[in-house]
Amino acid sequence: xxxxxxxxxxxxxxxxxxxxxxxxxxxxxxxxxxLAAGAAVPVSAAVYFGYQSMQGKPVKAALIGGGDEGGVLxxxxxxxxxxxxxxxEIRPYNRDRIIxxxxxxxxxxxxxxxxxxxxxxxxxxNHLYTDYREMLMKExxxxxxxxxxxxxxxxxxxxxxxxxxxxxxxxxHILCEKLMARTIGDCKKMIEVAQQTGSLLSIxxxxxxxxxxxxxxxxxxxGVLGDIKHIRALWHRNFSxxxxxxxxxPALAKGVSQPTLRDGWFQPIYQMxxxxxxxxxxxxxxxxxxxxxLVRWRLYDKTGGGLMxxxxxxQLDACSIFLGKVQPLAVMGVGGRFFFxxxxxxxxxxxxxxxxxxxxxxxxxxKNHPRGVAKGNDPNDxxxxxxxxxxxNGFEAYGECVMGTRGTMIVEGEQKVMLYSEKxxxxxxxxxxxxxxxxxTAGKAALDSGGTWGPAASTSAGPAAGPAGSGPGPISRxxxxxxxxxxxxxxxxxxxxxYAQTDDGKSYRQRLPRCHGKVAMADAIIAxxxxxxxxxxxxxxxxxxxxxxxxxxxxxxxx
Numbered sequence: 001x002x003x004x005x006x007x008x009x010x011x012x013x014x015x016x017x018x019x020x021x022x023x024x025x026x027x028x029x030x031x032x033x034x035l036a037a038g039a040a041v042p043v044s045a046a047v048y049f050g051y052q053s054m055q056g057k058p059v060k061a062a063l064i065g066g067g068d069e070g071g072v073l074x075x076x077x078x079x080x081x082x083x084x085x086x087x088x089e090i091r092p093y094n095r096d097r098i099i100x101x102x103x104x105x106x107x108x109x110x111x112x113x114x115x116x117x118x119x120x121x122x123x124x125x126n127h128l129y130t131d132y133r134e135m136l137m138k139e140x141x142x143x144x145x146x147x148x149x150x151x152x153x154x155x156x157x158x159x160x161x162x163x164x165x166x167x168x169x170x171x172x173h174i175l176c177e178k179l180m181a182r183t184i185g186d187c188k189k190m191i192e193v194a195q196q197t198g199s200l201l202s203i204x205x206x207x208x209x210x211x212x213x214x215x216x217x218x219x220x221x222x223g224v225l226g227d228i229k230h231i232r233a234l235w236h237r238n239f240s241x242x243x244x245x246x247x248x249x250p251a252l253a254k255g256v257s258q259p260t261l262r263d264g265w266f267q268p269i270y271q272m273x274x275x276x277x278x279x280x281x282x283x284x285x286x287x288x289x290x291x292x293x294l295v296r297w298r299l300y301d302k303t304g305g306g307l308m309x310x311x312x313x314x315q316l317d318a319c320s321i322f323l324g325k326v327q328p329l330a331v332m333g334v335g336g337r338f339f340f341x342x343x344x345x346x347x348x349x350x351x352x353x354x355x356x357x358x359x360x361x362x363x364x365x366x367k368n369h370p371r372g373v374a375k376g377n378d379p380n381d382x383x384x385x386x387x388x389x390x391x392x393n394g395f396e397a398y399g400e401c402v403m404g405t406r407g408t409m410i411v412e413g414e415q416k417v418m419l420y421s422e423k424x425x426x427x428x429x430x431x432x433x434x435x436x437x438x439x440x441t442a443g444k445a446a447l448d449s450g451g452t453w454g455p456a457a458s459t460s461a462g463p464a465a466g467p468a469g470s471g472p473g474p475i476s477r478x479x480x481x482x483x484x485x486x487x488x489x490x491x492x493x494x495x496x497x498x499y500a501q502t503d504d505g506k507s508y509r510q511r512l513p514r515c516h517g518k519v520a521m522a523d524a525i526i527a528x529x530x531x532x533x534x535x536x537x538x539x540x541x542x543x544x545x546x547x548x549x550x551x552x553x554x555x556x557x558x559x
Contacts (some may be wrong), residue, residue, distance in 0.1 A: 112438065528556075
C-alpha cells in the first residue's frame with residue numbers, strides 16, 4: 001500500500017512500529033516493574049489474549065468442509081487444544097487434499113503431516129464422511145465442529161449441529177468460518193439457537209486473534225496517531241491472465257465449461273468431482289443446482305456474498321477494531337461486473353452473478369461522536385473508511401492505511417506494519433518518512449522523534465511472541481490462536497450459565513471467544529448492507545436495531 005516508500009523507509013516504518021508497540025506493551029503488562037532499558041518483554045499469544053493450557057485435554061472436534069479454507073484451518077490448528085477425529089467433505093478432490101495436504105499452499109499441511117501416516121490412514125478409512133449428520137450420529141465423542149462450507153450452508157449446518165447436541169444432552173460447539181451467514185436473519189437465528197442449546201458459537205474472523213493487528217490497535221487506542229479521520233483499505237487481484245491446467249492436476253471434466261482466464265473464483269471442474277456429484281438428487285440434498293455451482297459457489301448470489309463477504313468483511317472488521325468496535329453510520333458504493341463477460345470467456349456462458357469490482361465508502365463514528373467510543377457530543381466527528389476490491393490489477397499489497405493528525409499506520413498483507421509520524425511544521429527540517437520515532441506519555445501517548453527502547457523488536461510472531469509479535473518463524477495470521485481460544489472457552493464453559501449477562505448488562509458471566517455471534521453479526525451487517533448500497537446505488541443509513549440479535553429488524557427488509 002505504501003507506493004512511494006523506499007526500502008529504507010519501509011524498514012524504518014517497521015522498526016518504528018515494533019519500538020512503539022514495545023513501549024506500550026511494557027506499560028500494559030508490567031506496570032510498576034523495574035526494567036532495564038532494552039530488556040525483552042516476551043508475551044505469548046495465550047497471555048495476550050487471556051487463555052491457558054488445556055492440561056492434556058484437547059477438545060474432540062470434527063471438520064465439516066475440507067476445501068480451501070478448511071485445509072487452512074486444519075493445517076494451522078494446534079492438536080494440544082483441538083483434536084480432529086473426523087472429517088466431512090463431499091468432493092473427492094478435496095478429500096484427498098485434506099488428508100495429504102496441498103503442496104502449493106504452505107498453510108494447507110494436510111492431516112497426514114500433523115497427525116502422522118497411521119492416524120491419517122485411519123481417518124481416511126474409518127472417519128471420513130460425506131454426510132455430517134451421519135458423522136455426528138456415529139462419532140459420539142465429538143464436542144465441537146469447525147464449519148468451512150460455502151456461505152449459504154453456514155447457518156443451516158451450524159443450527160442443525162447445535163440442535164443435535166441438544167438432543168444428545170451434550171452441547172456441540174461451533175466454530176464457523178466467516179462470513180457468519182448469507183442473511184442477517186440467519187445470523188440472528190444462529191445466535192438464538194446457540195443460546196437455546198447452550199452451545200458456544202464462534203466465527204472465524206481471525207484478525208481478532210492476530211498479534212500484529214492487536215498491537216496496531218493498542219497504538220491507535222493509546223492515541224498515538226492523534227485524531228483519525230480516514231482509513232483506506234483495499235484488496236486487489238489480477239485475474240485477467242490466460243489459464244492453463246497444471247501438469248499434475250487431475251483430469252478435467254468433459255462436457256462442462258472450464259476456465260479461460262485465471263479467475264480464482266471460476267475454478268476448474270475435475271472429472272472425479274463431476275462423476276461423484278452429478279446426480280441431481282444428491283446435488284439438491286447438498287443445496288446446489290449443478291456441479292458448477294458447487295465448485296464455483298462464490299460466483300452465485302444464492303451461494304455466496306461477493307467480494308464484500310469474502311474479502312471486504314475481513315478488512316472492515318479490522319477497521320471496526322481499530323476504531324473501538326463501533327458500528328458504522330452509513331455506506332454507499334459502486335460495484336459491477338466490469339470485466340468478466342461472455343466475450344472474455346471465449347463465448348462461453350459466464351455464470352458470474354457476483355461483482356468483479358467494488359468501490360465502497362463507509363462513515364464510522366469518531367471517538368467523540370455520540371455513537372463513538374467516548375460517547376461524546378460531536379455529531380461531525382466522522383471517520384471515512386474507503387474500501388476497494390478489484391480483479392484486474394494487483395499492483396498494491398492488500399491492507400489498511402490508518403491516517404491520523406499525528407501519524408500514519410500501514411498494515412500490509414497481514415505481515416507487516418509500518419508507522420510514521422506527521423511532519424511537525426514547527427521544525428524546519430526532517431522527513432517524517434525517514435524519522436525514527438518512539439512513544440512518549442506526557443499526559444497521553446504520542447509519537448516523538450529520537451529516543452529508543454533499544455533495538456527494535458522483530459515483527460514476526462512465533463510461539464513466544466513479544467510486544468510487536470516478536471519471535472522466530474512466520475507471522476501468525478490468527479488462525480491458530482483463534483482455535484486455541486475456542487477450545488479453551490469450551491473447557492471453561494458451563495452450558496447452564498450459557499450467555500447470561502452480568503448485572504450491568506455490559507458483559508457475560510463466563511468467557512466467550514473474542515468473535516462470538518453478536519460480534520460477527522456486525523461484520524455480516526457491514527458486508528451485506530454494502531452489497532445492497534451498491535446494488536441499489538444509494539446511501540444507506542445503518543439501523544442500530546440491525547445489530548441487536550433479539551430485534552427482528554434486518555437489512556434484508558430493504559431489498
